[in-house]
Amino acid sequence: xTDPIPSGYFIRNTPKSPPEATNLxxxxxxxxxxxxxxxxxxxxxxxxxxxxxxxxxxVFPDLLPFITDVTFNEDSDKTxxxxxxxxxxxxxxxxxxxxxIADTGVVxxxxxxxxxxxxxxxxxxxxxxxxxxxxxxxVVTAMSEDQTTAGFLGSALEIIFGNLRNFLITGVLYxxxxxxxxxxxxxxxxxPGSLEREQLGEQDLGFIWFTQTTLNCQxxxxxxxxxxxxxxxxxxxxxxxPLTLDAPDTMxxxxxxxxxxxxxxxxxxxxxxxxxxxxxDQDNNFNITILPRKAGKFKIQIIDMKKIDRKIGDxxxxxxxxxxxxxxFN
Numbered sequence: 471x472t473d474p475i476p477s478g479y480f481i482r483n484t485p486k487s488p489p490e491a492t493n494l495x496x497x498x499x500x501x502x503x504x505x506x507x508x509x510x511x512x513x514x515x516x517x518x519x520x521x522x523x524x525x526x527x528x529v530f531p532d533l534l535p536f537i538t539d540v541t542f543n544e545d546s547d548k549t550x551x552x553x554x555x556x557x558x559x560x561x562x563x564x565x566x567x568x569x570x571i572a573d574t575g576v577v578x579x580x581x582x583x584x585x586x587x588x589x590x591x592x593x594x595x596x597x598x599x600x601x602x603x604x605x606x607x608x609v610v611t612a613m614s615e616d617q618t619t620a621g622f623l624g625s626a627l628e629i630i631f632g633n634l635r636n637f638l639i640t641g642v643l644y645x646x647x648x649x650x651x652x653x654x655x656x657x658x659x660x661x662p663g664s665l666e667r668e669q670l671g672e673q674d675l676g677f678i679w680f681t682q683t684t685l686n687c688q689x690x691x692x693x694x695x696x697x698x699x700x701x702x703x704x705x706x707x708x709x710x711x712p713l714t715l716d717a718p719d720t721m722x723x724x725x726x727x728x729x730x731x732x733x734x735x736x737x738x739x740x741x742x743x744x745x746x747x748x749x750x751d752q753d754n755n756f757n758i759t760i761l762p763r764k765a766g767k768f769k770i771q772i773i774d775m776k777k778i779d780r781k782i783g784d785x786x787x788x789x790x791x792x793x794x795x796x797x798x799f800n
Contacts, residue, residue, distance in 0.1 A: 497576040497604070500689050504606045505557045505571045507643040507654045508685070512569060512610070513538055513555055515630055525634065530626050536567065536619075553623075566678075567614035567623060577605040579688075595696045602691040606654070613680035621665055624681030628662045631685060652691040660685055713738075715791045717760070717770055722800045726751070726759040729770065738790065743769040747797065762797035769794050 514520040515530075516538035526534055538555035554568035581601040590597050610631075612623035635641050635656055643654040661684035667677050717729040731740070740758065742748045747768040752758050760770065772791040 500576055500604050500606060500691075501573045502557075503652060504608060504654050504687060504689055505573060507645075508571055508608055508610065508687075509555060509557060511640065511643055512571075512627075512630065515626070516553065516555065516569075518542070522638070525638070529629060529634070530622075533622055533626050536623070538569070567612070567619050569623060569627070570611045570613065572609050572611070574607040574609060574684075576689075577607075579603040579605060592696070595698050597694050597696045599692060599694050602689075602693055604689045606687045606689050608685045608687055610683045610685065611680055612683075613678050615676065615678065617665065617667070617679045620679035620681060624662070624665060624683070627683045628660065631656060631660050631683060632662075651693075652689065655688045655690070657686045713772060713791050715770065715772060715793050717793050717795065719794075720796050720798060721748075721760060721762045723762045723765055723797050725800070726761050728757065728759050731758065731772070734772070735774075737775050739773050739775060741771050741773060743771055743792075748795070760795070762795070765797050765799055767794060767796050 514522040515526050516533075516536060517523065518537055518539055535550045536553040537550050538553050542550070542552050544550065544552045551567065554565040554570070556568070557571045581603055610627055612620055612627055614620040614623065635658075641656050641658075643656065644650075645652060663682040663684070665679060665681045667679050669677055711733040713731070713733040713735075715729065715731060718727060721727045734740075740750060740752075742750060742760070747764055747766055748760055748762045750758065750760060750770075762768075770793050771789050773788040774790045775788070
């Protein structure tokens with residue numbers, strides 16, 4: 471029997487509005503996910519079918535009798551002690567020993583300039599991706615009615631989150647759901663507390679021995695916000711007016727003559743086939759003039775740069791419009 475997936479591991483849809491995105495990264499949800507991840511990590515050592523149970527046999531043989539399986543029946547084996555491992559807990563007195571998980575708050579951490587990490591167009595929507603980083607302080611309390619058991623459990627937590635963190639390469643906890651992106655980074659340095667005793671209630675109900683281990687973790691998630699694009703259409707190049715070159719058949723040598731283009735695209739260039747016979751001039755307002763240099767014939771050509779095969783140097787198919795001009799003396 472494998473350890474069940476905690477309720478904090480959930481499948482979520484991509485949010486389509488800021489309120490939906492806020493709900494995904496709310497502090498309450500981050501606290502719940504973080505504590506569930508810690509609970510599952512501890513259970514991997516204390517559950518009878520936990521994947522790290524074998525480590526207990528070598529490191530904590532005295533703690534093997536303590537079982538955190540929810541379904542374990544203590545009456546079935548008197549040599550084992552059912553141990554409560556929980557986040558939200560009630561009736562603690564009746565369920566000893568126990569390992570209880572709580573948090574002391576969540577702190578916002580900025581991610582760079584707060585801008586999106588990237589965006590992509592999906593259909594008629596735009597999806598922006600963001601990083602979410604929060605510091606989460608978690609307190610794990612080991613408690614029992616006797617001092618020895620509370621001390622054993624507290625020492626085990628120190629080793630689990632201390633020495634074994636690096637030895638087992640478990641410094642980062644992930645979701646078992648591949649659709650989730652979050653991770654919880656365990657601290658390099660933990661803060662173990664001393665073993666203390668506290669009286670139960672105002673009446674003489676006995677004492678509880680407990681020790682607390684503080685984990686200053688860091689939670690990181692990657693969320694995406696999807697929003698519908700405005701209703702607009704990109705202009706298709708085929709909808710643009712056809713390319714036309716309007717120029718006189720005859721030009722006077724030494725005199726600038728304007729020509730006119732329609733449907734001229736940004737990938738196109740205007741040239742003359744022989745610059746010894748004429749030159750082209752274009753001002754900032756895209757007014758184009760031709761200056762014939764000597765009498766004779768030359769051609770004004772419009773070439774499309776995208777149609778040139780640069781690998782083989784083929785330029786024969788680049789001309790998309792041309793006009794032959796005769797230059798004469800006045």
